Amino acid sequence: MKLIHSPASPFVRKVLLTLHETGMSDRVELVNVATTALATAPEAKAANPLGKIPALIRDDGRALHDSAVICRYIDSLAGAGLYPSNDFDAMTLESMADGIMDAGVLMVYEARLRPAEKQFEPWVEAQWGKICGALDHIEAHWMGHLDGNVTGAQIALGAALGYLDFRHDARGWRKGHGKLDDWFAAFSQRPSMKATQPA
DSSP: OOEEEEEEOOOHHHHHHHHHTTTTTGGEEEEEEEOOOSSSHHHHHHHHHHHOOOEEEESSSOEESSHHHHHHHHHHHHOOOSOOTTTHHHHHHHHHHHHHHHHHHHHHHHHHHGGGGGGHHHHHHHHHHHHHHHHHHHHTTTTGGGGGOOHHHHHHHHHHHHHHHHHHHOOOOOOOOOHHHHHHHHTSSSSSHHHHOOO
């Protein structure tokens, strides 16, 4: 199998974390691409008509895309049990983590892909507001779901918080989120997190 990827993407990191946690890393060849919303890499477009990464090309040549789909496929191959059947709470937590990543990526795109005179600061701050709202909600209501064995939802949240450190560290997401900070500090010690740290 081949993974069309760029290591700076938090959605890619989510897949890489899943590969490490399931022991499947040696089953997948990494194909690194330079791609953006304005300049899509041919490999990304060939694997996913939306041009988004990650995309996983299976051994029969068919591709899977969207990190949630890819991670569940990897888990099904490994039989690792990262995604308990019909656990809608876990699905919701993963969705919040994915939303944090979405908003964080959009903030980066606004700064990198738009000319300075076309950047809209209120829109950027609205994205950060979404991130803070999700962090507040997880801190207040979801910490119990971060206990116990590693799940796909935990992996997604680890990738999301790692991306905030990587791209938005100056905004200080930890302020007011002490329980999440503690959880992330412990989760970051996992070998999978250390192996997938973006540079």
